[in-house]
Amino acid sequence: MMPFLQRALVNSLRKVSADLFFEVLNNELAKGYSIRLFTLTEIDHLGGQAKRIYSSAPKQYPIGGYKQIEINDWSKQVLEQGEAFIANTEKALSEVFFDHQLISSMGLGAVINWPVIVEGKVIGTVNILSSENSYLDCDLEQFEALYPWFVIAFSLPVLQESSL
Structure with a gap:
């Protein structure tokens, strides 16, 4: 049986709009970082795929659908080692x-990808993008402070579908 406080939290979160929750995270991050694109990406390690669960620009970066994860320096750093990735140039x-041309066409040239880790495994990434050099010498304190909320963000779809 689920403890009372855990059950109360789960039942409360079931009533929260996931999109509204994601927008709140975007707004909180925007207090400390320039953000022109905000996405959340769920990781399926077994299938080697990623799925976008939120996008502030759904026309260019739609929600849903899986894409294959490329094995490169980014995937090794973020998905295997669980370390944030920061780049500041196109x-x-x-x-x-692979979609760097679309990123560039949107006037974006800097990114922070923040891995969300549960039980030692990256379950998703929080991604913010802006113009070139936006994240030079940036302090990741705000990402660290919001970390529990990121875990909740990736748990919301599961919580809202479950019958706990």
């Missing part, structure tokens, strides 16, 4: 992202 983005 050239750096082109070295690790």
